Amino acid sequence: MRFLFLIGLFFMTFIAIAQVKSVQGVKIYNAIKLDGNLSDAAWENIPEANNFIISYPDFGKPSAKKTIIKIAYDDAAVYVGAYLYDDKINIRKQLTQRDGIERQDADVFTVGLDTYHDRQNAFIFQVSAAGVQGDAKQSLNGDNGIDRSWDAVWQSVVSIKQDGWVAEIRIPFSAIRFAKKEVQDWGLQFTRFSRKINESATWSPEDPNIDGKINQWGNWAGLKNISPPLRLSFLPYLSGGIRNSPTQNGNVTEYLKSGGMDVKYGINESFTLDVTLIPDFAQVQSDNVFLNLSPFQIKFDDFRPFFTEGTELFNKAGLFYSRRIGAAPGGNGDVLDFAADHPDYTIQKNPGITRLYNATKLSGRTKNNLGIGILNAVGAPMYAKLQNNITGKDSSILTEPLTNYNIIVLDKALKNRSSVTFTNTNVLRKGNSRNANVSAADVSLFDKKNIFNLNVFTRYSYVWGKEGNLGGYTSGAGISKVSGKIQWDVSTTAESDTYDPNDLGFLQNNNTFSYTGGLRYLINKPTKHFLSQRYAIRVQNNYLYKPFKWANFELIASAFVLFKNFWDARIKFSTTPFYFNDFFEARTPGIFLKRIPFAYIGTEGSSDSRKKLYIEWNIGFAESPFPKDLYTNIGGGVRYRFNDKFQMNLRASSEHDRGKWAYSFRDSINTNGGLYNDPVLAFSDVPSTNVVLAAQYSFTPCMNWNVRVRHNWTRVENKNFYKIKKDGYWYEVPFVNGLDKNFYFLH
Numbered sequence: 002m003r004f005l006f007l008i009g010l011f012f013m014t015f016i017a018i019a020q021v022k023s024v025q026g027v028k029i030y031n032a033i034k035l036d037g038n039l040s041d042a043a044w045e046n047i048p049e050a051n052n053f054i055i056s057y058p059d060f061g062k063p064s065a066k067k068t069i070i071k072i073a074y075d076d077a078a079v080y081v082g083a084y085l086y087d088d089k090i091n092i093r094k095q096l097t098q099r100d101g102i103e104r105q106d107a108d109v110f111t112v113g114l115d116t117y118h119d120r121q122n123a124f125i126f127q128v129s130a131a132g133v134q135g136d137a138k139q140s141l142n143g144d145n146g147i148d149r150s151w152d153a154v155w156q157s158v159v160s161i162k163q164d165g166w167v168a169e170i171r172i173p174f175s176a177i178r179f180a181k182k183e184v185q186d187w188g189l190q191f192t193r194f195s196r197k198i199n200e201s202a203t204w205s206p207e208d209p210n211i212d213g214k215i216n217q218w219g220n221w222a223g224l225k226n227i228s229p230p231l232r233l234s235f236l237p238y239l240s241g242g243i244r245n246s247p248t249q250n251g252n253v254t255e256y257l258k259s260g261g262m263d264v265k266y267g268i269n270e271s272f273t274l275d276v277t278l279i280p281d282f283a284q285v286q287s288d289n290v291f292l293n294l295s296p297f298q299i300k301f302d303d304f305r306p307f308f309t310e311g312t313e314l315f316n317k318a319g320l321f322y323s324r325r326i327g328a329a330p331g332g333n334g335d336v337l338d339f340a341a342d343h344p345d346y347t348i349q350k351n352p353g354i355t356r357l358y359n360a361t362k363l364s365g366r367t368k369n370n371l372g373i374g375i376l377n378a379v380g381a382p383m384y385a386k387l388q389n390n391i392t393g394k395d396s397s398i399l400t401e402p403l404t405n406y407n408i409i410v411l412d413k414a415l416k417n418r419s420s421v422t423f424t425n426t427n428v429l430r431k432g433n434s435r436n437a438n439v440s441a442a443d444v445s446l447f448d449k450k451n452i453f454n455l456n457v458f459t460r461y462s463y464v465w466g467k468e469g470n471l472g473g474y475t476s477g478a479g480i481s482k483v484s485g486k487i488q489w490d491v492s493t494t495a496e497s498d499t500y501d502p503n504d505l506g507f508l509q510n511n512n513t514f515s516y517t518g519g520l521r522y523l524i525n526k527p528t529k530h531f532l533s534q535r536y537a538i539r540v541q542n543n544y545l546y547k548p549f550k551w552a553n554f555e556l557i558a559s560a561f562v563l564f565k566n567f568w569d570a571r572i573k574f575s576t577t578p579f580y581f582n583d584f585f586e587a588r589t590p591g592i593f594l595k596r597i598p599f600a601y602i603g604t605e606g607s608s609d610s611r612k613k614l615y616i617e618w619n620i621g622f623a624e625s626p627f628p629k630d631l632y633t634n635i636g637g638g639v640r641y642r643f644n645d646k647f648q649m650n651l652r653a654s655s656e657h658d659r660g661k662w663a664y665s666f667r668d669s670i671n672t673n674g675g676l677y678n679d680p681v682l683a684f685s686d687v688p689s690t691n692v693v694l695a696a697q698y699s700f701t702p703c704m705n706w707n708v709r710v711r712h713n714w715t716r717v718e719n720k721n722f723y724k725i726k727k728d729g730y731w732y733e734v735p736f737v738n739g740l741d742k743n744f745y746f747l748h
Contacts, residue, residue, distance in 0.1 A: 022219035037160030064202035086165040093196035094131035096699035115188025116179035150309035180368030189221035212483035232267025272365030292744035297509035318424035322507035332400030350386040372412035403431040437504035473499030553581035570606035595729030599625040630660030717742035
């Protein structure tokens with residue numbers, strides 16, 4: 002009998018996994034009162050969604066925790082009622098900030114709505130047992146496809162029972178986008194996360210060996226006669242601040258004051274217009290600034306809500322770096338240099354950011370699954386003000402002209418998660434000093450079984466104006482196996498030496514050609530010691546595009562394991578085993594540095610995050626044949642949760658490169674047959690430390706207090722100076738004193 006029972010259970014589980022689940026849409030005509038009890042009469046005749054399947058850590062097994070879900074709709078909203086059965090003492094309910102419930106000590110219930118049923122885009126709504134909300138947009142692109150910067154207005158109420166907890170949710174139609182049809186089907190998913198046992202279970206099974214999540218969701222069928230309502234909101238604001246900038250002639254103090262308004266208007270059922278007037282660009286969190294010794298610029302995150310909320314469509318081609326809008330005026334540094342060279346002038350005003358007159362974005366998706374996004378912003382002209390200390394006369398210097406930024410995206414969702422995307426960015430500056438346009442086409446094709454993916458892209462940039470005209474391109478193609486225990490990918494990319502998307506995008510360097518390949522082995526079923534394992538190896542062979550010359554070969558191998566006690570560990574090995582050519586560090590066309598081969602090995606990991614005390618660590622080192630060239634890094638973090646309202650985090654790291662090669666200066670003296678104005682590189686000892694202390698106290702699910710302090714200290718102690726020969730090798734030149742650096746940053 003036991004054998005027959007196990008056979009029956011196996012086939013029941015197989016059927017539950019193989020079939021696409023569906024629940025019939027039920028329309029109600031009296032709004033449900035949210036009280037966390039599911040006692041409203043409207044819930045009585047609504048069919049249940051149940052029989053959840055574990056997705057993590059042991060996919061495929063029926064969840065041992067009973068879960069009953071009901072979903073309905075009326076003319077204004079979607080209603081979800083969830084009874085999540087559990088012993089009361091097992092329910093975790095830590096308070097956190099909104100959108101901060103992931104990896105915290107809280108049970109979480111999630112609703113996913115694929116309103117266009119394209120298996121590619123969805124809205125996510127989460128509520129924890131403590132009543133904290135989280136929401137996001139999910140798509141095929143982005144960091145794991147999740148955009149948590151998106152915030153909607155919706156309601157939820159939770160209550161704790163002796164045998165579990167209840168969540169009631171109301172999602173107004175004004176919070177989501179959907180097609181205007183008499184009858185429509187939506188993709189649907191319910192997820193329950195039980196923190197005590199670290200189990201995630203879903204209504205429609207999500208196999209971790211299958212690429213994508215939305216394509217594995219169930220169906221909510223037969224929604225009838227629903228119409229999107231008017232969506233209109235206003236958000237006025239005022240702000241102020243003080244900026245103090247040190248110069249050689251004393252500090253420059255600026256008093257910052259700003260005011261404006263954000264407007265959000267739903268044009269129709271699919272498209273939303275967002276407008277910000279005279280926007281304030283004060284950031285929620287300051288940048289993690291550090292000493293940059295590389296020849297490439299640094300990319301920072303954007304914390305401005307207008308440029309982070311609902312912009313996943315604009316980022317699909319990777320051509321939109323929103324920090325270009327409102328960045329530091331292009332002539333800001335020239336003013337500082339002028340004042341340093343002319344002590345008889347004093348800077349009275351030198352704006353560090355570019356103000357905007359306005360910014361507007363229109364985005365949405367039609368009923369035929371055509372995504373359309375348009376963003377336009379107008380930057381105000383910026384002026385610096387200097388005073389002649391002798392004559393007392395003031396003068397103004399234009400540091401940034403009136404500028405218009407524009408991006409247009411057309412994204413057509415096709416069958417089987419495939420898509421075709423066109424993107425165009427355009428920047429026009431008054432005075433025709435420099436204008437830029439970039440056009441891009443991306444094609445992503447999946448087979449019917451969702452096993453293979455073909456990706457092809459091309460971009461063309463054109464810069465024109467008084468500074469000259471220049472066109473360039475980049476193209477690439479790749480094919481990959483995206484599902485199954487064994488996955489692989491191969492691709493190639495070419496970027497011409499004239500390709501330049503950086504007026505509105507971000508590219509560290511062009512003029513490259515590369516071949517890349519990777520192999521991954523995934524074990525998502527628990528074994529004797531591990532819950533899951535991932536092993537990967539990747540190789541990349543790079544060339545300079547023009548003139549076509551070999552640059553370097555890199556091999557990277559990594560392994561990740563999740564232990565049964567929910568500790569995890571990762572080990573990484575990387576090497577460039579041959580002397581290789583660096584065409585960028587010398588910052589001089591035609592001169593390249595012959596770099597030394599090296600190998601790096603490092604490990605990192607973390608403890609069980611369910612515990613009050615949570616720790617993480619990393620340690621690694623690299624070595625090369627060059628003497629005194631050891632690189633080491635070590636770091637660790639600790640988080641302690643005092644109670645369900647208060648926690649603190651401390652993270653410290655130390656990095657020490659005892660053989661850092663970096664451009665230092667140019668030498669006009671010809672030595673050893675060198676060229677005039679030769680670049681001189683420093684071989685340096687560079688120790689660096691970084692410490693971040695953060696604390697969070699949550700008063701209620703909607704009210705939090707956060708504090709964050711960061712300290713960064715980097716020193717550059719030069720050991721030798723070198724010039725580069727024609728073959729890329731180097732020879733030592735006389736030591737120059739006074740070029741060491743000491744960078745200190747506290748914020």
